[in-house]
Each structure stands twice: as structure tokens, then as C-alpha cells.
Amino acid sequence: MKRTLPSTIGHKVKAGLLDRLRTLPVGSRLTPERRLAEEYQVSRSTMSKILTELVNEGYLARKVGSGTYVSPRNTEVLPSRLPSQNSGELLVAYPDFFSYEFWHTVHELEIAAMHANLHLVNLRLHPESDSETVLNLAENCRRLTGIVLLGGTPLGRPLLRELDKLGVPVVLLGKLENGGIYRNIHCVHSNHVQSGYLKVEALLRNGHRRIGVVLNEPPSPTIQETMRGMKEAVHSYKLRWHDLIISESSIRFWEDPMHGGYVLTHEVLKKSPDITGLVVDTMLGAIGALRALHECGRRCPEDVSVVTALSHAGLEEYCVPRLSSVMIAHENLVAAALDLIGGRLSAREIVIDGELVERESIRRL
Template sequence: MTSKRADQRAPTLEQVAEQAGVSRSTVSRVINGVATVDPELRQVVQQAIEATGYVPNLAARSLVTRRTDSVALVVSEADDRDTADPFLNRIFTDPFLGRITAGALEVLRPEGIHLVIMPAEWTAQNHVVRYLRQGHVDGVLLISSHTADPLPRQLCDLNIPAVLSARPGQPLPMSYVDVEQQVGAKLAAEHLLGIGRHRLGTVSGPLDMPSAQDRLNGFRAALAVHGYPYVPSAVGDFTRGSGENATRELLAAHPDIDGLFVANDLMAEGALQALRDLGRRVPEDVAVVGFDDSVAALQCRPQLTTVHQPLEEMAAEMARLLLARISQPEARARSVIFHPRLIRRGSA
């Protein structure tokens, strides 16, 4: 009598090899992702794996390949500046992270690679670095914006494969993906001028971030070309509340502003609230343009005219660059820059 345990024994590597008509070593090479395996042979083995129901032993495989089949999405941020809006609340409610995650998964999931999301406030970065150094992941997709952030340099020094979500604040031999920030700001400036607005102001992001600097400089440079030597500005921190406060500050000092460029959509949503509270109609009294083209732009009333950056495509490219870096650690770092475009809606 055959035991139930024997009947349910898991398929073996040998059974896969017999099904495919190849050697056990060939099956092992396919499972371990060896690049030199003939594509047609690889397909035959994969069909045999599906037919037999074989499940690779990932622990044993990782000993051979030294791979974990997982990467970390690390969100690095300065310590909380506003205790009313703590770091974890910000990153998990900001539409930016959701779009980055979705874009990365489009590339990673078909490769069987897991994504681990890791918040990393600067005071807690030692714990994150320790985790990464211990080899729990194969590489890092790093969201880091502040020039003073020490994490990008640490990852370079430790030779941990990593790709940045934007141009680094300091020159580093690390791949990154970005959008033409100044071009996007120029699109906003030219649109506001094109609809007849001539008393323009802007709410920038934190000026220790290259993206915020580029958007502010691009807006000012575009207006200078058209004869506007001075652009009033106030500084926010890319949150909804900071956009509202900065807009109130800006209009208190310059009540005649009739066009406003806000450096991201969340701050623009706050700006619209401030304008409503101050009795200013949008777009009749003040036209507003944001940046990102996130879900926040569609939630605004009126819906927000904004500069679109293709975050999902950018994140997918980050994932491709990281996989290439993991496969070829000695390959040179690369930058990939995407083009923005203006999306016109009801606010301007």
C-alpha cells in the first residue's frame, strides 16, 4: 500500500529534467538564471517546471546565486519638522510614493522580484544601512531629495547597487532618473503668460532639494526672458498645509498676484484652499498651475492645471537600471531624463 505521504511528495529537480529531456545541471542553470542558457532550451525547461509543479528551493538557490530576489524601496527624509504631520503619515498619504511603487512593480513583478518598502528618517538610517549591508536585498531604489542626505553617499561607499529617483544633490557615481525640472517650470510660466497673467508669483519646495531649486530657477528664468526681472516667492515643504500657509504669506505681501505657479500638486491643493478663504476666485482672479499631475490634481476644485511628469515610467526605468546594475556591478552609472508636458484643466 502506497503511503499518502509518498503520493504527495514534492516534484524533484530530476523529474523536471526527465520531463524536459535535459540534464539536471541544465535545469539548475535555468532556475538560477544563468544567462548563457539557450532561450529555446530555457523555454522547454520552464514548461517542464510548470507541468511537474516543481517549486524551487529559494533558500538553496540564494546560496548558489547570492541573490535574495528582493529589492528595497527606501524613502529617505529629514527628521520631522512638523509633528502634526509625521513622516510615516506623509509618505503613505503622498500620491508620489504610490505612483513610484506601481511603476517599479511593473518591471519587478514579472521577474519574480519582491519589493520591500523601507522608511528611513535620517536619525534611523543606521538601522536601514545595517539591514542593507547584511544582504537582505539585492539593491535599492532610493527616494532621496535633500542635498544634505547622507544615505546616497553611504550606499556608494558600501558598493550597494542603488538607483536614485532624482538628480543627487552632490555629484555621485550613482544612476538616477529625473524629469527636466526647469523645462516643466518654463511650461508653467509660458502658459500663465499666454492666458494673460502678468503679476506672477510662485510657491517653491524646500530649497535644499535640487528639484525645488530647479523648478524655482526655471520659472524665474522663463519669466526673465519675457521681461520680468523679479518673481515674488514663498517656500513650502511639498505638503498640503505648507502650500496653504505659503500662499497666504505670498498674497499678504503681494495682494495683486493674478497667476501662481506651485511647485507640486499637494501644495497647489493647499493654495486653492487659501485662495478660497481669501475670497479669490480660481481662475478668474488667480490662475494656478501645479507640478506632478498626481491624483491630487484631479481632487482639486477646480481641477488643477499642472505639469505632468511620468512617474510610473520613471519608476519602471529606475527598476530596469537597478536590475542591470545588480547583474553587472562594474557597469558605469547612467542618468535617464524624461520630458514633462503641461496638462490644462480648470485652474488656469
């Protein structure tokens, strides 16, 4: 059991330091321990105990040879005593921006972890977060069973190599390039090639030949796979890839995908006002696209048909018109991830097929 500070002075200093941490930017380096002890007029050993408690509780993260840094807010505080009935800890990391997809997936992970008798530790990463925060929190877990990283989590090869060394299964819910070089890292993702194919083919099958493409998500291996599926659909109808009107701009990580759909749809319409079909990368982007179409005096589906992918809290059923979308079952992604962590599967990559649900947003020409 971790020891906590018994003294009233220690508690006051800790409370004061916590108030100070809440005003500091995430990822900022803390004043050295010696200077903090002088500032708060306590002994070096007392300050060391306070900082150790704050590290254990998830407010701070230590980097050997570098210093102590402010951890992201909304990181779940590690319990001082992990319940003995739990078989281990499952660390889940994901970007902290408005995304029903992430929330839904985390909800499914919570249910799956409960059934697997695992304690779930959430880590929500902010734009200013150091990606090594994932590694620091993983190293603080005492019975780490596995790690799940949701697509969109900032990753780099140095971090992936360090996570691979932890010796527990690490599952990325998203596309991973060169995943075969790691021993313990796997990826589970929807069939992006199929998704791209189904979206474009739905419009081609309904007679559309002037088709615009709005890529409202940041450039990534996922986007590349989706575009490969789009190309296969175009070629299957004996058309050229260059016949599609593709937005030239792109959005960056942490930018709003709905606004991206809105801006890029305006760009596509300006480039080619005569389009009759629009492929939008994801549901939020499609909502932004509907607004852009309205502002340009174009109706959906009478003037421009729209098809997209994924869901967003069921909004696809309540938009006007109801949006056609390639739907993915989150529970299938999560089940595969838990099977990898539990050792029931050993594949490096698992691909889950989606299904096109045609609603009111596609008009047959």
C-alpha cells in the first residue's frame, strides 16, 4: 500500500500545489523539486513525497533525466489499491475531441473489460499532450494486461517501439503501417478499401458520373486505403480516377471534421458546380456538406446525392434527407481487440467488413 502524507502541513502544501497545477498548460515542466521545497518552506523529503503522490494519482508524470511534467486533465486517477478481484488493468488512450465514435467505442470497451474482469484506465490526450504520456501511465500500472489505442491517437515509431517493449498486447483500433516489425502490437480496423468502394459504387450504380470527393479527415493510412477502394470502384465502371473531383485542401489533426466537410464541399462545388454526387469521408463531414449544399442553393438528393461512412449518435437517421452510410459494428472491433489482448487471437491485423445502408440521400438519375 502506498504511504500518504500524514501531516497537516503536507496536506496544505499538496493542496496548494494542486491549485497551481490546474493553472499550468498540459505538458509543461514543473519547477525542480529543490526549488519547490524552498518556495513552500518544507523539507526536500516532504516535497519528494508530495510529488510522488501526485505522480501516482496521475497529476504529474516523471521522465528520467528530463524532469516532472503536468499530465493531461481528465486522465483517470490510478487507484491506490487495485481491487484484488480484478485480473488486471486495461489502458485505453484516445484523443480528447468531440467524437461520438470514440465515446461509443470506449463504452463498448468498458463493457468488454467488465466481462473480462479487467479494470479500465482511461487516458484522454489533448493537443498539447506529450504522446509519451501513454507510456508513462502504462509504466505506472501495476498489473497491466493490455493497451488499446483508438485511431487518431498521436503515434510515432519511437513510442510504438517503447510500447512494444512492455511485453503486453497493444491494439490499435485503426490502420497501422509496417505493423509487422513489432512483436506485441496489433491493429483492428474496418475495411477501409471496402468502404471507399461501396460509397463510390453506390453513386455510380445510380447513374452518377460527375462525382465530388470530400476528405474531411486528416491524411492518414486510413484515407489512403479508402481512396484505393474508390479507385477500384471507378475502374470497375470503366472510368478514370481523374474524372472524380477531389478536394485539394486537407484538414489537420484536432481540427473539426464537420467544419472540414463544410469548407471542402464549398471548394468542390466551386471547382465543379455540375456535380450530381458527393462522397464524404465521415458522417460529421456529411453534416457540414449538407449545410454547404444549402448555402449554394443545391438540394440533396434532388441536385446532389450524398453518401458517407460511419454513424454519429444516430444523426444519419434524423438529417434531412436521411444520409446513406457505410456502417461499422463497434462491438465487432472491440471484441477482436479483447480477443487479441486475452490471447485468443494472435493475428497482426484484423479487418472488419462494413455494410452500406442506403437511405434518402441517394437519387437515381
